[in-house]
Amino acid sequence: MADYKVIMRDGIWDNNVVMAQMLALCPLLAVTSTATNGLGMGLATLAVLLASNVVVSLLRNIISNEVRIPVFILLIATIVTLVDLGMNAWMHDLHKVLGLFIPLIVTNCAILARAESFASREAVAPAAFDALMMGLGFTLVLVVLGGVREIIGSGTLFANAALLLGNGFSFLDMTLLDNYRGFLLMVLPSGGFLALGFLLAGKSWLDHRKADRAAAEATAARIAAINAMDEDDAEGEGETPPEDGGKA
Amino acid sequence: MMSDIKQPIKEKLAYHPILLGGIALIAGALLVFADAGTRDAIAERQAEDLRASLTQVVRADIHDNNLLKDTIVLHAPLEFADHEAGITFYRARMKGEVVAAAFKVVGMGYSGAIDIMMCVNRDGSIMGVRVISHAETPGLGDKIEAAKSDWINRFSGLSLANRNKQQWAVKKDGGEFDQFSGATITPRAVVRAVHKGLEYFNEHREEILRGKPVHHGGHEVHEGKAVSLSDFAAAQNAANQGARSDVWQRQMNEEQRRVAAFGAQPVKGVRNG
Numbered sequence: 001m002a003d004y005k006v007i008m009r010d011g012i013w014d015n016n017v018v019m020a021q022m023l024a025l026c027p028l029l030a031v032t033s034t035a036t037n038g039l040g041m042g043l044a045t046l047a048v049l050l051a052s053n054v055v056v057s058l059l060r061n062i063i064s065n066e067v068r069i070p071v072f073i074l075l076i077a078t079i080v081t082l083v084d085l086g087m088n089a090w091m092h093d094l095h096k097v098l099g100l101f102i103p104l105i106v107t108n109c110a111i112l113a114r115a116e117s118f119a120s121r122e123a124v125a126p127a128a129f130d131a132l133m134m135g136l137g138f139t140l141v142l143v144v145l146g147g148v149r150e151i152i153g154s155g156t157l158f159a160n161a162a163l164l165l166g167n168g169f170s171f172l173d174m175t176l177l178d179n180y181r182g183f184l185l186m187v188l189p190s191g192g193f194l195a196l197g198f199l200l201a202g203k204s205w206l207d208h209r210k211a212d213r214a215a216a217e218a219t220a221a222r223i224a225a226i227n228a229m230d231e232d233d234a235e236g237e238g239e240t241p242p243e244d245g246g247k248a
Numbered sequence: 249m250m251s252d253i254k255q256p257i258k259e260k261l262a263y264h265p266i267l268l269g270g271i272a273l274i275a276g277a278l279l280v281f282a283d284a285g286t287r288d289a290i291a292e293r294q295a296e297d298l299r300a301s302l303t304q305v306v307r308a309d310i311h312d313n314n315l316l317k318d319t320i321v322l323h324a325p326l327e328f329a330d331h332e333a334g335i336t337f338y339r340a341r342m343k344g345e346v347v348a349a350a351f352k353v354v355g356m357g358y359s360g361a362i363d364i365m366m367c368v369n370r371d372g373s374i375m376g377v378r379v380i381s382h383a384e385t386p387g388l389g390d391k392i393e394a395a396k397s398d399w400i401n402r403f404s405g406l407s408l409a410n411r412n413k414q415q416w417a418v419k420k421d422g423g424e425f426d427q428f429s430g431a432t433i434t435p436r437a438v439v440r441a442v443h444k445g446l447e448y449f450n451e452h453r454e455e456i457l458r459g460k461p462v463h464h465g466g467h468e469v470h471e472g473k474a475v476s477l478s479d480f481a482a483a484q485n486a487a488n489q490g491a492r493s494d495v496w497q498r499q500m501n502e503e504q505r506r507v508a509a510f511g512a513q514p515v516k517g518v519r520n521g
Contacts, residue, residue, distance in 0.1 A: 059271075067264040071271055078275040085282050089289035092296075184388065184430065 004129055011133025018141040018196075019203045023110040028142060029192035031101050033153065036161045038146030040098045042139025044083070048105050049138075050131040051079045053119040057127035060120045072115045080106050094164065110138065141199070148195050153187040155180030297380075302338055304394070305367040305376035306350050311340035315350065320459040322452055335448070337456050340367075346457045348375055349449070355441030358433040359383045362392070364441055366403075368449045370457065373407035377442055382434075389434035399426065399435070403442055408450055416443040 017023050024045075031041040055075055056063075063071050084102045087095040095102075105111070114134055119127040151157055155177030162170035185191045257263055295316070302315050315338040323334040340348040350367040362382040367375040377400055379392045391397035402425060417423025418436050425439050449456065 062258075062267065064258045064264055064267060067268045070268055074268075074271055074275055078278060081279055082282050085286045085290070088293065089286035092290075092293040096297075187388075188385065 004126070007126060007130050008133050011130060011135075012137040012140065013203075016137040016141065016203075017110040017134055018138060019200060021110065021113065023113055024108045024138065025196070027101065027104040027108050028145070029189045029196070030104065032142055032146040032149055032192055032195075033187050034150040034156075034160070035143050035147040035158050036164050037101070038142030038144075039139065039158075039161075040094075040164050041101045041104075042135070042142040044098055044102055045105055045108060045111070045138055046132070046135025048076070048079055048083055048108075049111050049114060049135045050128060051083075052076050052111055052115055053127040053131035054124055055079070056115040056119040057122060057124045063120065068116070068120065069112075072112055072120075076111050076115070077106050096163075098164075110134070145192065145195050145199060148199075149186045149191055151176055152183050152195075153185075153191060154182045301365045301378060301380045302350055304378045305365050306338075306340050306348060307375065310347055310375075311342050313339075313341040315340055320456060322455060324448055339456070346370065349456050351445065351449075352380070353441045353445035355437035357382060357384050357437040358389055358431065359385065362434070362437055362441070364438060364445075366442055366445055368446065371407070372409065372446070372450055372453070373405055374403045374442070374446065376401075377403040377438075379438065384434045385431065388428065388431040391428050391431075392434055392438050399428075400438075402426075408446055416440075 013019075015021060018025070018028060027041060027045075032038045052072075052075060056072060059071075059075075080102060083105075084095075084099075087102065088099070114131065118130050122130070147157055150159065155175065157174045157176055158172040161172040165172070183191075186195065299316060306315060318339045318341060320337045320339065321334055322337065335351050335353070337349045337351045339346045340350065348367050348369045350365060353364050353366060355362040355364060360383045362384070363380040364377060365380050366377045369375050378394055379400060382389070382392065384390055384392065391399055394400050411424070414422055415424045416439060418425045418427040418432060418439055420427050420432055421436065423439065425435060427435050
């Protein structure tokens, strides 16, 4: 029985495609010049990841270990091509915006990684859920990175959102800094590396702070326990009760 | 879960290639069906895109015909022509007379091809130029888009007569077109492609303006897609031979030979849908 809570935490934070696994950096840096592009790429990847995880999970019992990698690649490439053709035919405006990115999904090693390390070992439902969560985590990183680069690089946020999401979402298109001359470095791929570095540092800092806080709480609990024991039993040795140690 | 009988089969040597081949077969079949199912819709969308880009460079008030139904295809060096069948000229007519022709040229920018639609008046001056698609760096090279800057409007009214060869270049190269700060290659590519296109128009003015009118069936632009493979071969042949009008005859022979061999329709000259 798969633990959906763990899958969710893994996908969005603990084992995030970009921030923990450090995968998919090539499409990531290429498309995150704006938040809208990041969102589009994220959603397209999510769709492909979902389809590939489900198919791989369905076929997991007939795929032999020796040829699994070429089979996975074949499946992913087929799905990406189908999505590309379908979008070009029926969602042409979206395809004009995302068309460039869709073939990039084939090179997204995160999809192969999920097929290999999760979908090929789990039942369909957890595999699909894993794809949703991993895709969501990836999309979040893309949007945050794209947003940061867009604000610093060109002073706008979600520029051309209406092209991607339809006119109903044109309110997202914001110009935050009027008459901003732009900061070219952030628009170029090198700016992507910089922003990604800060993002990773930020996650690391949050994780460390959380760990430190947990450790501090444990220490405090321990000290409190010792003090309580000292008060209860003035002659006691002040030894830590074993259950507190376990909690820490 | 795995049954005792299944396990040995999976370990047999023949199982792996059969599995891989089977999946490849299924994937291939799926793609064939998907391609067949979406081809018409995609061609339709591309025709719409083409129509939209034409209306950007050809003023509506100067013509009374349907541009997409009055086309002529000429071979051009692949250097600045579309990768398909040379250059398709969409002719704008007013009361039966050709007043302007729109066509697509391709420039090689900083990151790949820049597709440019341009319209030239009968007298050889430019009516309008628009960049249809490009992959230049956002924030640097994308000022060639009409939506981002009015740089591209600079071309309107220019011709080979009122600008000499030196002036058809960016300022850095001694010409009169602005380059962008941080991006010279992109505007240089656009200026060069437009200049080449204009030269080509002037050289082939008679053919473009007087080529026999076309009587299209209901199916217009898709035709280009349908024959594009053979067109491509022909265009490459043409490019290898240094295609210009002086090799017209050679191409026609080439064409006849090819038509006889494959039953494809002639490319050179007027296309008939």
